[in-house]
Amino acid sequence: MAWFVLVLSGLMEAVWATALGRSEGLTRPVPTATFLVALALSMGGLGYAMRTLPVGTSYAVWVGIGSVLTLVIAMATGTESFSVVKGLLLAGLVGCIIGLKLVH
Known part of the structure; x- marks a missing residue:
């Protein structure tokens, strides 16, 4: 649930x-x-998750998801440009978020 x-x-x-x-x-x-x-x-949910999950992992996953999605929204609405390099870096962030879940 956390x-x-x-x-x-x-x-x-x-x-x-x-x-x-x-x-x-x-x-x-x-x-x-x-x-x-x-x-x-967002803060309430983060606080709830931190009751069960480690603080560092929780914060890193929370920030990672928020950062990736904020940039994807900005690219989708045209306020931020898309590039292959940005796409690869975003994929790397998603991979790191998944990795943190897998090692927890």
Whole structure:
């Protein structure tokens, strides 16, 4: 259950990071509200997962999922360019996240 919650928390990290970027300095109400809700869910889930999983592993997986998905969202929406090198580096991050799960 902790791993499932951790993955969902990583997804919420991507949501809050994207919403924060779109909030224009927390001045737009909908992206700001989305940021606050997703931030609370993300942190709450991370805290829950850390009750069972090691802190270092939990944090690395949470940040990794959030980073990968935030960049994928940015590429999909055109705010970030795609390149083969970026794609390979993202694949490497995903491999590391999977590796952390496998060795735990």
